[in-house]
Amino acid sequence: MSCEVLVLYFAKSAELADVRSERICVAQQTTSQQLWQEIVSRHPRLAALRDHVILAVCQEYVSIGDQLLLLQPGDEVAIIPPISGG
Amino acid sequence: MFAAEDTKSQDLLIQNLENILNKIKQNKTPFVNENFQHFLNTKNGYLVSSLVTEFLQFFDLGCTMAVFQPETGTLHGSDRGNLAHVLGIVENENTRVGPLLLEVMKRCQNFSSRGDGSSDSSLPVLHNLVTELPLLEAKISLSNKAILRYSRQLVLPELGVKGQLNLSKSSVLIVGCGGLGCPLAQYLAAAGIGRLGLLDYDVVEMNNLHRQVLHGENRQGIPKSLSAATTLKQLNSEVEYICYNMTLTSKIALELIQQYDIIADCSDNVPTRYLVNDACVLTGKPLVSASALRMEGQLTIYNYQGNPCYRCLFPVPPPAETVTNCADGGVLGVVPGIMGCLQALEVQKIASGIGTSFGQFILMFDALEGRFRNIRLRAKNQNCAVCGANPTIGVLQDYEAFCGSSASDKCRTVHLLSKEERISAQEYKKILDEKVPHLLVDVRPPVEVDICHLPDSIYIPLDKLEKKNLDCLNHLKRKLLEGRLKTGEEMSFPVYVICKLGNDSQKAVKILQDLSGKELGALLAKDIAGGLMAWSNKVDPTFPQY
Numbered sequence: 001m002s003c004e005v006l007v008l009y010f011a012k013s014a015e016l017a018d019v020r021s022e023r024i025c026v027a028q029q030t031t032s033q034q035l036w037q038e039i040v041s042r043h044p045r046l047a048a049l050r051d052h053v054i055l056a057v058c059q060e061y062v063s064i065g066d067q068l069l070l071l072q073p074g075d076e077v078a079i080i081p082p083i084s085g086g
Numbered sequence: 087m088f089a090a091e092d093t094k095s096q097d098l099l100i101q102n103l104e105n106i107l108n109k110i111k112q113n114k115t116p117f118v119n120e121n122f123q124h125f126l127n128t129k130n131g132y133l134v135s136s137l138v139t140e141f142l143q144f145f146d147l148g149c150t151m152a153v154f155q156p157e158t159g160t161l162h163g164s165d166r167g168n169l170a171h172v173l174g175i176v177e178n179e180n181t182r183v184g185p186l187l188l189e190v191m192k193r194c195q196n197f198s199s200r201g202d203g204s205s206d207s208s209l210p211v212l213h214n215l216v217t218e219l220p221l222l223e224a225k226i227s228l229s230n231k232a233i234l235r236y237s238r239q240l241v242l243p244e245l246g247v248k249g250q251l252n253l254s255k256s257s258v259l260i261v262g263c264g265g266l267g268c269p270l271a272q273y274l275a276a277a278g279i280g281r282l283g284l285l286d287y288d289v290v291e292m293n294n295l296h297r298q299v300l301h302g303e304n305r306q307g308i309p310k311s312l313s314a315a316t317t318l319k320q321l322n323s324e325v326e327y328i329c330y331n332m333t334l335t336s337k338i339a340l341e342l343i344q345q346y347d348i349i350a351d352c353s354d355n356v357p358t359r360y361l362v363n364d365a366c367v368l369t370g371k372p373l374v375s376a377s378a379l380r381m382e383g384q385l386t387i388y389n390y391q392g393n394p395c396y397r398c399l400f401p402v403p404p405p406a407e408t409v410t411n412c413a414d415g416g417v418l419g420v421v422p423g424i425m426g427c428l429q430a431l432e433v434q435k436i437a438s439g440i441g442t443s444f445g446q447f448i449l450m451f452d453a454l455e456g457r458f459r460n461i462r463l464r465a466k467n468q469n470c471a472v473c474g475a476n477p478t479i480g481v482l483q484d485y486e487a488f489c490g491s492s493a494s495d496k497c498r499t500v501h502l503l504s505k506e507e508r509i510s511a512q513e514y515k516k517i518l519d520e521k522v523p524h525l526l527v528d529v530r531p532p533v534e535v536d537i538c539h540l541p542d543s544i545y546i547p548l549d550k551l552e553k554k555n556l557d558c559l560n561h562l563k564r565k566l567l568e569g570r571l572k573t574g575e576e577m578s579f580p581v582y583v584i585c586k587l588g589n590d591s592q593k594a595v596k597i598l599q600d601l602s603g604k605e606l607g608a609l610l611a612k613d614i615a616g617g618l619m620a621w622s623n624k625v626d627p628t629f630p631q632y
Contacts, residue, residue, distance in 0.1 A: 010450065011382055012408055020454075052404040054448065056461045063464065078461065080450065082400055085379035085412045085495065086266040086354040086422060 017043035210315035249438035256437035257281035259346035265297035265422030266352035273430035286310040297419030336482035354495035357485035363396035383425035383451035393445035398467035578610040
């Protein structure tokens with residue numbers, strides 16, 4: 001079963017993906033690593049940020065790895081690289 | 087009469103020179119001594135000698151330079167444009183009628199005199215060293231003056247007298263007096279915090295003023311920490327301000343940070359963020375951290391009541407080339423303003439005893455969409471190198487090496503090309519004057535081209551060139567063809583690449599070199615070192631700087 005989620009790209013990830021948000025179709029049951037892979041396959045330049053982002057699903061941090069996710073249609077996925085300007 | 091005065095001046099000058107020469111001959115007091123040599127080798131020494139040189143040259147007294155030039159070899163012919171830029175002096179028709187030394191003097195006068203003409207004897211003291219501060223005394227009760235001053239927040243049940251007294255015995259170190267630090271310091275001073283440490287290594291520049299709201303036009307060239315304290319003192323003289331005009335380094339961070347109750351990270355670079363984090367963990371201080379870029383902001387409280395630290399979330403620093411600074415990326419002034427205000431709120435909540443809501447959350451501000459999002463963060467990482475169960479970091483590190491970037495937000499200078507593959511702005515001016523056939527390619531983003539550009543350049547943004555965008559390549563091919571038709575020669579066609587500072591142009595030359603001989607035909611690509619800012623400094627002072 002797949003479902004459509006909303007991916008939000010912040011800071012550097014929006015620049016590298018060249019988009020600020022988009023709806024993508026992903027498997028409802030997936031791991032955080034698979035979800036990240038799915039996003040990177042759409043925007044290969046994001047691969048450089050792998051260890052330098054917060055990945056959040058429904059405004060909750062998930063570590064990119066084996067963590068199991070049960071996604072619902074419309075869920076919000078956020079890619080958040082830190083910014084350092086001031 | 088004028089001729090007579092001239093002769094008189096000349097005689098006087100010759101007499102002086104003779105006196106000096108005689109002194110040198112007698113070798114009683116060496117004219118160029120070690121102190122002088124040492125001073126000239128410092129940045130300030132260079133500036134002072136450049137100012138003197140410029141002064142002499144302004145009045146055509148360059149000949150007197152001969153007296154102290156030969157021994158030192160460090161006094162270059164002064165480049166007024168460059169010197170003015172370094173000193174943060176923006177030249178206009180009023181400044182050009184006098185030597186730069188006069189502008190420096192005017193600036194000091196502006197700064198030290200207040201509106202009523204009297205000098206302010208209570209100017210904050212600038213620290214260049216970390217010294218031990220006396221303990222902040224806890225007050226038992228509020229004075230009538232304090233009750234009146236803080237009455238509008240005293241009547242808040244959440245704060246009350248107890249909260250206000252807590253504020254007055256708290257000290258906060260603000261790392262960075264820029265876009266975040268200014269509003270943060272302003273609200274903390276207004277609210278009656280006990281002591282504010284203000285740290286910044288930089289001086290006020292014109293391009294800071296749109297967001298760094300404690301500074302002002304007459305503060306250009308003045309240390310930011312001092313400028314901030316000067317403004318704050320007028321807002322609330324009861325607060326104690328300690329100005330640190332220095333870079334936060336591993337050497338001083340622990341000694342400095344342990345003297346404060348709460349640390350606010352308002353810095354503008356990655357190495358400082360890791361340094362402040364580690365120092366806060368090692369000294370057990372809460373870290374109220376915010377950042378802003380373009381139209382986005384982030385806020386988190388690290389290392390507070392068992393919550394994660396910066397390293398728990400970001401164990402590895404991002405590759406330097408993926409980090410954007412304010413100069414390159416831009417920042418809308420009010421965005422760090424909002425984030426700094428949120429920092430002030432959280433600092434006040436922690437200091438007064440209310441407590442913070444952001445220990446395990448990151449607040450994201452999207453200014454474009456007008457939305458705030460709170461993202462719940464992970465718990466403390468048990469494997470964290472600095473705050474985990476078995477930390478490997480017990481002393482502060484070399485954070486510039488760790489991050490592969492410098493502890494400032496100044497643009498990095500890349501070195502991709504050899505000397506032969508680059509030309510100076512002056513050399514390019516000569517090419518233009520001699521009408522040598524060539525193509526000038528400006529690789530800046532369109533938004534920067536809109537600010538200013540050289541005539542007759544074609545625009546191909548670097549990111550499009552990197553992606554080998556077909557439209558752009560065809561455009562380039564067409565222009566090259568036109569150029570070759572004009573010269574009718576089969577030689578490698580000269581292409582000069584320009585950007586703002588001469589970094590992106592080097593990357594573009596590398597790409598063009600790859601394409602040369604293939605789809606674009608033979609071309610000889612070079613970049614203009616220093617870019618348009620060098621053009622403005624060295625060739626055309628009327629060309630804007632940004």
